[in-house]
Amino acid sequence: MTQHSCACGYQADSTEDLIDHLGEMFIPPDDIAPDGQAHSEAARAEAATGPLTCRCGYTADIADFDRHLLNIFTPGDEVGLDGARHAPA
Numbered sequence: 001m002t003q004h005s006c007a008c009g010y011q012a013d014s015t016e017d018l019i020d021h022l023g024e025m026f027i028p029p030d031d032i033a034p035d036g037q038a039h040s041e042a043a044r045a046e047a048a049t050g051p052l053t054c055r056c057g058y059t060a061d062i063a064d065f066d067r068h069l070l071n072i073f074t075p076g077d078e079v080g081l082d083g084a085r086h087a088p089a
C-alpha cells in the first residue's frame, strides 16, 4: 500500500484524499489565486460526468482539474492558510 503523507504530518489514505487536504490548506474561501483570478469549478448544466470547467476557462477531466487548482494555488513556499508547510512527503 502506498503512503500518502503530507509534510505537516497529515496521513491521507489515498491520492485523492491528499489532494483534497492540500486544496483545503491552499485554496482561500474567495477562490482567488495568486494570479488575481478566481479558480473553482464553474456551474455545470449537464450531467456530473463530463469534463469540468474552471472559472478561468480551463477545461479538464476531474483528476487534471484538481491538479490545475493545486498548481495555481500552491504558493512557492508551500505554506498553507494555517501557516504550516504542506507538500506530498
Ligand SMILES: [Zn+2]
Pocket: 038, 039, 040, 054, 055, 056, 057, 058, 068, 072
Ligand atoms: Zn483555473
Ligand SMILES: [Zn+2]
Pocket: 006, 007, 008, 009, 010, 021, 025, 085, 086, 087
Ligand atoms: Zn498538510
